[in-house]
Amino acid sequence: MTSSIPNPSFIIINSIEEKNYDLLQYINYEFPLASVYSFDSISAYHKSKEIDENIEICFLFENCLDYSNADTCENILRISSQLEIVAIIKDINYENTQQLLDLGICQILVNDYLTSAQVKQSTFLCMARNSKHVNELSAEHKTQFFDILSKHYGDLVITVDRDLSFQSTNKNIVKKLGVTTTTLSKENLRLYVHPEDLWRLDTIAENLLDKDFISIKPLRIKTATGLYKSFDASFFKNPNNSFEYVLNLKDFVEQEYKEDFRRENNERFSAIAEATNSIIYEFYYESHLLFTSNDNGDYGLIEADNLAEHIEKYMDRLHPDDRERVIKNFSGFTDFPSKESTTIKYRLRSPNGRYKSILDRYRIFFQNGVALKRIGARIDITEVTAQNALIALENRVYEMNADPSCDFCDVISFFERRMEELIPNSKCMVLTEDGDGKIESVSQRDHNNYFVAEIASHSKGLNPLRDSNAQRGKISENPIWADTIEVTDAFGIKYFWTSPATNKNQETIANILLFFPDKIDSEEIEESLVQRITILVGTLIAKHQALTETKVAKERYELVAKATNDTIWDWNVSKDILSWSKGLYEIFGYSPEQVASSSTWWFSHVHPEDSIRVSIKLYRFLEQKVDKWQDEYRFECADGTYRHVLDRGFMEKEPDGTAIRMIGAMQDITQSKTEEERLKLLSAAITQANDAVIITETPRISYDIPKIVYVNPAFSKMTGYLYEEVVGKSPSIFIGKNAMVEQQTILSKATEFNKEFIFEAINHRKNGDEYWARFSMIPVSDNRGEHSHWISIQSDISEQKEQEKEKEHLIQELTRHNNDLKQFSYITSHNLRAPLSNLIGLLNLVEDIVIEDEDLKEIIDGFSKSTHLLNQTVNDLIKIVIIKDNLSIEKEFINIQNIIQNILDQLAYTISQYSPIITINTENAPILLVNKPYIESIILNLLTNSLRYSSPDRILKIDITSSIIGKEIILIFKDNGIGIDLVRNADKLFGLYQRFHDYPDSKGLGLYLVKSQVLSMGGSISVESELGEGSSFLLTFKN
């Protein structure tokens, strides 16, 4: 049985606790939702403040009363102003209980409990609170209930007690029966029912024991006019009062047309209810009671026995975040009456503990300007809300992902956090694998990273989720987590839910993993949510990977383009758009504005001689539909020169073979081309050379014998060995053994220092003949700078050796001769000089002696002259010998003017005999770097010559001039003497013992000596002369 009083509170004040037992049991049975508070004294009750608000009924046992106190019970029990003592019952008996019943409270309590034998024996006082309120509530509720019943089900509703006495009716009674409620009061239904139908009433009580209702059709009831009216009647128990029956009467006359309307209405109602998934409720502002229909099926929103509840209980089930707002909404009935319905959304906890999103559409009904009730329809919009949340999440995630400034990790971590909000108690992770197949958290959230690291360390680097299907379950029962159970335990997770995200090729690229500390009570909505977000994550990650790959590819391309020296070109064949990499500017010197973006520009810069060949080949390639193209041609640079290029292209094509795009790399091979040309020449030089060329490979191990890798034809000619006979062999086959041993030290040293060197050795021809060869050994290094080969150029020097031998012999011979001669000339000169000086000394003595005899005087005079001439000749000869022998002479800076003046002084006597006009001009070059005795001798000789060979026909003029020409100093001696016949004597002018004039004291040594001295000082001498005109000697010195 249910009570019309929702969740009442009871207070029991009793000093003997055992006596409460029965009462408590009864209350618990009848009012399962009631709160019961027990106290052992009134003072204990007073101390407890918290319960004041909810007290409905208080049972006060007599044993708690202090009768010694003069206060009345009323005073003692006045616990709070809100309480009103409605009855004090002593020694409960039937009358007492009836008294309470009359007050309209606790019918059940009074009827069933207070009248029981046990209770009667214990004396207690009973007190009710707010009895008036309860009364009113009860009455109002009844009226409204009838309203609903009549509105939807019947024309006339009557309640009767078990004796079928009228209790109450709705207002239709006047209309239907023509009597008022008052008239019927206290009367019995039986008096109004047609006698033929009375028997049906007898079975009511019996039938209602096991049925919800009984139907009597028709039931004729007497109207005020005395006529009977047929009704379609149904009896059922009054849900509010088990002692009453509700009689629902439908006018049989109106039945026919009402039937359709009702059915229609019913259908419409249920259709609407079904369509909207609505749950209809009514809320009464005065009583705070909430009545809920669950006609439209159980949506898990309400418990079956909770169709009526106190609004505050309802509010308890609201989501904490919504509670305040909804409470306000439910109490906010001061709104102006409105025909429009209003809506509010909130979350409500369903019996399974999960929150449902509710859309509450309601209207408030007013009575006399006061809000009476609120009728509303609650729609479960959990799924819609979840969908909306999901859509919002998707939108936000896509939005974030599209924002280049938003890190992908942040996108995923936002996603994960939202998922954790959408699925309560969950931990969300999006996991993928790194390049090594190691599990990795995409979001990089600390918690996830930590978890993943732990998982990885326990799963031997394997990704436990690899190849896992979408599944969920208990971690301890799933093989996936077998190795990592310690980790999941440590993280306090017991259940998991994983869903693999795939790319468009259905390859798993990530796993969405949800963890729960407790069981998963997932709902359909979450299933589909997970499915959808899996697709979302799959798309995101695939896109991200593609982006990353593109980025990497782009970077790689740029790197390659940077690293390569090639010029990369990209030709959109169909649109004829050609773009070039930087190489075009860097290698070929173009600036971007010089380059047109079409293939025409390209072809126009191919060398005219290559152009036709290249285009034919290229177009043939385009037509042949092969993948690769390659050509060598000359390409014009910005400065008009051409560079050799090797151009390679790859074609991208449509399935039908039509070219879409060509990408090529143009490699500058000018250098290698030039190198090739050069190598051709070099190779020709080697093959055509007369010298033998041998190239040997330096062994990697120093004591290994080098191998011949090449010999030229000259080698074969020289040695008789053919190319094939020596290649791959050691040079020792033709180099003499002795020479090898001798040269080994040099060779190893040279190898060590990588230096060129030359050696000569006796070699053997194939026929055994020996010959002398000179080897020029040139070391060659490889790319790394390490010695790799020797090039040796070998020339046959046998003949040269012979000649050298002869020459050496000759030189030795000559040197010996020369030394002999030198010795001879020294000795001779000295041996001549000594007696000569004696002779002169003797003649000097004779000069002091007066000789009377004329003959003797003449003889001695001749003797003296000859002796002096001999002395001069010998002196000149000795001087020449000295100059020839002494090649290195000391030079000093001298003043020409001074030297000339000294000579003039020495020759003063001779000069006086000729009275010449001597002009000296050395101002332009006053200083000479020469050997002083030599220059004195030269000037003396030249002056003496001028004087000696002066013309008798004219006054002798001598001009001595010095001048600088470049780095040389020119000294000119010019006279107007008799001159020399150069035509006849040019070749022997400066020769030894050459005399050009028939003069008695000419020895033919002077000019020879002059030339010898000039040459020994590094100068030169030349002469211009004409017979009878004079001579001009030109001496050149280097300063």
Add this chain to the structure above:
Amino acid sequence: MLQKVLCIDDDPISVMLCKKVISRSVFAEKTDSANNGEDALRYLEDLIKTPGYVYPELILLDLNMPIMNGWEFLKNYEQRFASSHKNSKIVVLSSTIDPEDVRKTEEYSTVLTFISKPITTSSLQEVESLLESK
């Protein structure tokens, strides 16, 4: 006038000429002679052993001599006599006209000058004035 001159020369005519020119020029009271370097060294060794000896104030030295030539003599002389007879000077008298020879004589501190043969009155005057200036 010098007290004594030593003339070292293997050529007797040259020695004779020296003596004649010296006496005619009234250059020295006495002119001794030696045939070569060795002979001259021996003469000087003997001389300094003689009590109250007169050491030659001037030595006329020929270069080209047998047994010991002028250069060898100069080396020995500088070692053995030069330091103890600082007032005595050597004049190289040679028929050489090689300037190298002339230059070489300048290396010896005891050599006063070089004169070319034959010896003349004027060359002796030159020597005299050089001695006086020292």
